[in-house]
Amino acid sequence: MANLKALQEGIVNSQIWKSIFRVGIPNTNRKRVLAVLGSLILHLHPVKVRRSGVRMSYTWCMGGTSFFLFLVETVTGLLLMFYYRPTIEYAFTDIMDLREQAPFGIMREMHRWGAHAMVISVWLHMFRVFMTGSYKPPREFNWNVGVVLLVLTLLLSFTGYLLPWDQLAIWAITVGSNMARATPGAGNEGPMSGLIKLGDIRLIHAGDDARFALIGGRSIGASTLLRFYVLHCMVIPLAAGFLMAIHFWRVRKDGGISGPL
Amino acid sequence: MPEEITPYQVTPKTPLAGSAAADIREQGEVTRRAFPIVLTAAWAFLAAALGGLASVLGRFMFPNVLFEPVQKFKAGFATDYSIGEVDERWKDKFGIWIVRTEDAMYALITVCTHLGCTPNWLASQNKFKCPCHGSGYYKTGVNFEGPAPRPLERAKIFIDPADGQVVVDKSKQFHQERGEWVDPESFIKV
Numbered sequence: 001m002a003n004l005k006a007l008q009e010g011i012v013n014s015q016i017w018k019s020i021f022r023v024g025i026p027n028t029n030r031k032r033v034l035a036v037l038g039s040l041i042l043h044l045h046p047v048k049v050r051r052s053g054v055r056m057s058y059t060w061c062m063g064g065t066s067f068f069l070f071l072v073e074t075v076t077g078l079l080l081m082f083y084y085r086p087t088i089e090y091a092f093t094d095i096m097d098l099r100e101q102a103p104f105g106i107m108r109e110m111h112r113w114g115a116h117a118m119v120i121s122v123w124l125h126m127f128r129v130f131m132t133g134s135y136k137p138p139r140e141f142n143w144n145v146g147v148v149l150l151v152l153t154l155l156l157s158f159t160g161y162l163l164p165w166d167q168l169a170i171w172a173i174t175v176g177s178n179m180a181r182a183t184p185g186a187g188n189e190g191p192m193s194g195l196i197k198l199g200d201i202r203l204i205h206a207g208d209d210a211r212f213a214l215i216g217g218r219s220i221g222a223s224t225l226l227r228f229y230v231l232h233c234m235v236i237p238l239a240a241g242f243l244m245a246i247h248f249w250r251v252r253k254d255g256g257i258s259g260p261l
Numbered sequence: 262m263p264e265e266i267t268p269y270q271v272t273p274k275t276p277l278a279g280s281a282a283a284d285i286r287e288q289g290e291v292t293r294r295a296f297p298i299v300l301t302a303a304w305a306f307l308a309a310a311l312g313g314l315a316s317v318l319g320r321f322m323f324p325n326v327l328f329e330p331v332q333k334f335k336a337g338f339a340t341d342y343s344i345g346e347v348d349e350r351w352k353d354k355f356g357i358w359i360v361r362t363e364d365a366m367y368a369l370i371t372v373c374t375h376l377g378c379t380p381n382w383l384a385s386q387n388k389f390k391c392p393c394h395g396s397g398y399y400k401t402g403v404n405f406e407g408p409a410p411r412p413l414e415r416a417k418i419f420i421d422p423a424d425g426q427v428v429v430d431k432s433k434q435f436h437q438e439r440g441e442w443v444d445p446e447s448f449i450k451v
Contacts, residue, residue, distance in 0.1 A: 097326065101324070101325050101326040102321070102324060103323065104317060104320070104321055
């Protein structure tokens with residue numbers, strides 16, 4: 001027993017241990033306080049949680065569910081990336097192989113159902129925040145961050161829709177991306193784009209407008225698939241992750257989860 | 262008799278109706294003695310979940326179906342190969358040179374024993390030459406120049422008794438430096 005204690009002290013007082021856990025053995029009140037304050041858990045998690053904050057009937061846990069689903073999508077999506085190739089030659093067959101031949105064919109289904117669930121939970125989260133008046137000052141900025149996160153969630157769903165490269169995907173994105181034609185100024189059918197002229201020549205046309213930049217061409221093709229893949233796997237998740245960090249941090253800085261009115 | 266209160270028991274305020282605290286109260290409190298068991302069970306559950314996740318992640322990295330050439334293939338009849346030549350017809354697809362000599366046939370694996378590049382057969386110089394670091398091998402596969410530490414490996418080769426075709430099986434390899442080239446599976450007598 002004495003040897004065990006000596007071993008424990010030897011480990012806890014070693015350079016390696018102390019480089020990871022700064023405080024060492026929390027054997028004084030001061031060290032105990034420092035150990036708690038320096039904990040990563042309390043960097044991520046609030047020190048105090050309101051009783052109403054853990055009441056399901058009040059929060060619906062929709063924000064937490066959305067974040068959980070984002071993590072599920074990140075893990076399953078990362079795994080799918082090991083088998084999926086975003087080219088018109090392979091995309092569809094790779095999706096089939098993910099279902100039929102790759103280990104855990106459920107992985108792709110989890111990603112797909114998780115995506116549907118995330119869109120629903122984000123909407124419900126927004127609905128809850130609205131109905132409890134949690135968008136009001138001092139939380140008005142965080143509401144706006146949340147609105148952007150909602151848009152990013154929808155864009156993640158939209159870009160992921162194309163990746164299976166089946167008929168549903170191609171025509172859904174054809175229809176969906178037509179909206180970009182109507183972008184004010186930047187879309188060739190949008191308001192004010194006709195005003196951008198050089199003499200008589202219209203500078204915004206089908207070959208250089210917002211839709212062209214989004215899908216990398218005049219119609220859905222190989223470059224669209226690659227573009228949406230990069231947007232789906234890198235650009236939008238990184239942007240969403242950055243905004244989520246701000247969103248969660250502001251929840252705490254703006255007074256924690258809002259209480260009942 | 263009044264209820265005995267230990268120093269560890271704290272009488273809670275009446276929790277908010279419908280709250281999580283009220284639920285625990287209705288279902289019975291977790292006592293101080295039971296708490297470590299609950300805590301251990303919770304950590305064990307978490308560890309099991311993470312362990313399960315880790316094993317799924319690990320298994321997922323091992324594909325069930327491979328999109329690469331098979332290890333064992335039929336290489337036609339022995340008479341399809343000319344005596345004294347290094348045959349390159351299977352080099353790109355299966356990574357095999359088939360060499361036919363006066364009285365034998367053997368299959369060389371096209372992997373340089375230095376660092377694994379693919380050497381070229383230079384018929385004019387009658388040698389295999391690796392473009393990466395200049396290792397050279399005789400037609401037999403034995404190394405004679407450059408950094409290669411040992412001869413090329415030979416693959417298992419045999420005549421299919423059913424149709425008389427030559428079969429090469431890369432999954433079994435024969436090393437000269439281990440004296441394995443005398444193994445009857447490492448060549449065919451013709």
